Amino acid sequence: MPELGLFPLSIVLVPTERIPLHIFEPRYRELVEECIANDSDFGFVLATGDGAVHEIGTRASVLEVLEVLDDGRMNIVVEGGERFRLLELTSGRSFTTGIVEPVVDEDDPADAADLEHALEVFRELAEASEAGVDVPDADDRQFDFELAARVDFGIDAKQEVLAMTSPRLRMQRLAALLEVALVAVQLEQTTRKRASQNGKVTPRDPD
Numbered sequence: 001m002p003e004l005g006l007f008p009l010s011i012v013l014v015p016t017e018r019i020p021l022h023i024f025e026p027r028y029r030e031l032v033e034e035c036i037a038n039d040s041d042f043g044f045v046l047a048t049g050d051g052a053v054h055e056i057g058t059r060a061s062v063l064e065v066l067e068v069l070d071d072g073r074m075n076i077v078v079e080g081g082e083r084f085r086l087l088e089l090t091s092g093r094s095f096t097t098g099i100v101e102p103v104v105d106e107d108d109p110a111d112a113a114d115l116e117h118a119l120e121v122f123r124e125l126a127e128a129s130e131a132g133v134d135v136p137d138a139d140d141r142q143f144d145f146e147l148a149a150r151v152d153f154g155i156d157a158k159q160e161v162l163a164m165t166s167p168r169l170r171m172q173r174l175a176a177l178l179e180v181a182l183v184a185v186q187l188e189q190t191t192r193k194r195a196s197q198n199g200k201v202t203p204r205d206p207d
Contacts, residue, residue: 004084005031006057006096008047012158013058013080016142017149020066023074027094032074036062041081043100046159053096055086056103056163080149083162103165110144110171118175122147125182128189144170153177 007028013019023032035042045057059081066075083103090097119138126133136146148161157177164170 002100003090003097004041004043004059004100005034005093006043006045006053006086006089006098007031007060008045008053008096010047010155011044012046012155012162013044013060013078014148014158014162015058015080015083015145017080017145018063018077020075020077023076026072029072029074031095032062032076036065043084043086043098044078044080045086046155053086053089054159054163056083056159057086057100058083058162080145106166108166108168110167114168114171114175115143118144118147118171118178121175121178121182122150125151125178125185128182128185144174147174147178151178151181153181 011019023029031042034040041059041061043057044060046054048054060078061081062076063079064077066077068074084100085103086098086100088099090099115138119135123135126135133150136143136150140146144161144167148158153161161170161173161177164173
């Protein structure tokens, strides 16, 4: 079983997702530089408040080096790849390492109706939030993670989705999370509109 360099952070990265990172600690600069030199991945794992890490993480590849500062700090963009299960933490390097194995989904495909519902709610959410995000292709093999990569559900919910191994249940959970996000955006818009009116009704001018 392979040993993988790990980067514990209070962030969840899902497959297909791209995020910017500022690398400043020498040990993680070493990890990232090694991955760039060897064209290899490192493990992205969610760190808890007590210093522990979650069992399920995501392989991350360095997609782009945006900037290398004079003191060695780096601004990079990483992309989420395959998921892994952390079996054991290891030692011997300046950065965190661990023995990992791939996470394999169950043979439990998502229902077409659930997929279509999730896509419909996502479209409504994208329109309501005016975020300008693109709509993923429903035929994509990782459509569920494409959805999860485009919405900020919060760390706990995102980690829950990442760890699920039933595509059917994962799509159902995503649809539920998207519905909650849509209601939150609609409520925020209503509150903002009322605030702009000082909580009063503005009568129309008589014809």
